[in-house]
Amino acid sequence: MQNVDLNLLVALDVLLAEGSVTGAARRLGLSASAMSRTLARLRAATGDPLLVRAGRGLVPTPHAASLRDRVHALTREVQATLRPRSDPLDPGALERTFTIRASEAFIQFFSMPLCAAIAEASPRVCLRFAPKPNKDVAPLREGLIDLEIGVIKSLAPEMRTQLLFRDRFVGVARAGHPLLTGRGVTARRYAACRHVVASRKAHVTGPVDDALEALGLRRTISVVVPAHADAMRLARHSDLVALVPSFCLGHGLADSPATTAGLQRFELPVQTPEISISAxxxxxxxxxxxxxxxxxMVVSLCQADHPIF
Known part of the structure; x- marks a missing residue:
């Protein structure tokens, strides 16, 4: 297929509008000789004289006259296509499906307010939450998912990220648990409890175990579950102690040691690294x-003036 110079299309549009090589050259900021050479190229490309001498001026050939409106429309379309987008998005008219890949904890504790905000602003938008079996970036590269949310441990060089919020791990146990009565939560008393661990990959140790080991202590892992919600459910109905990000606890538990839904939050007796949740x-x-x-929308939800952040 022969290559097409789109500059010729613009030049033809101006020539047909001006009916003059000199006038077209002035509009395009070219010399008259350069414009004449462009007209010669147009004649060769179309196989038609396009503009012919009539007295002191030029008139279009029948073929050129038939092309005038079409060439003008094509030129406007090309210019509009290559011009930066300036039309503001109308969320109310947006009709699209977005796929978000996130952890079960994020989906459980953030999907409801996010869906409510999206539904209010854009009722025809569909949110699809995808499971997160691993941190492979291939689905982002292939366009299978639109947004990934979670802890980013290693970043592919071309990916874009934005911090959503910072969080920390806290402990939870059932109301009335022996750990939460009397002498306070010490590292030794905490380690002596039976623990339930949430791990998608069944990893049973983490930063809290490193901190305990530095004190010569080791906790007893009795149960491993795939999600923090499962760990909280078991802790609520047993003497197991769970370790969860504070955002999993919602407004009431994250703010104070008050008991909510049968669980009580407590600060860990050892230091653990901060958690950064990003998009x-x-x-x-x-x-x-x-x-x-x-x-x-996601950033506004996560960075709102909310106590858990």
Whole structure:
């Protein structure tokens, strides 16, 4: 297929509008000789003289006259296509499905307010939450998911990220648990409890175990479950002690030691690293107005003036 120079299309549009090589050259900022050479190229490309001498001026051939409106419309379409987008997004008219991949904890504790906010602003938007079996970025690269949310331990070089909030681990136990009565939660008393651990990959140790080991202590892991919600459920109905991010506890438990829904929160007796929850997306979605709007909705929810953050 012969390569087409789109500059010729613009030049033809101006020539047909001006009916003059000199006038067209002035509009395009070219010399008259350069414009004449462009007209010669147009004649060769179309196989038609296009503009012919009539007295002191030029008139279009029948073929050129038949092309005038079509060429003008094509030129406007090309210019509009290559012009930066400036039309504001109307969320109320947006009709699209977004796929978000996140941990079970994030989905359980954030999906409801996010869905409510999306439904109010864009009732025709569909949110699809995808499971997160691993941290493979291939689905982002392939466009299978729009947004990934979670702890980012290693970042593919081309990916974009934005911090959503910082959190920390806290302990939870049933109301009236012996650990929470009397002498306070010490490292030794905490380690002596039976523990339930939430781990998608069945890893049973983590930063809290490293901190305990530095004190010569080791906790007893009695149960391993895949999600923090499972760990909380078991802790609520047994003497097991669970370790969860504070956002899993909602407003009441994260704010104070008050008992809510049969569980009581307590500060860990050892220091553990802070948790950073971020959003990640592929750069091809960076400038997409609808995707930018989705990111803003997620950021607004997570960075709102809420006590758990």
């Amino acid at each position: 990640m997306w592929h750069p091809r979605m960076d400038a997409d107005p609808a995707h930018r709007w989705l990111r803003q």
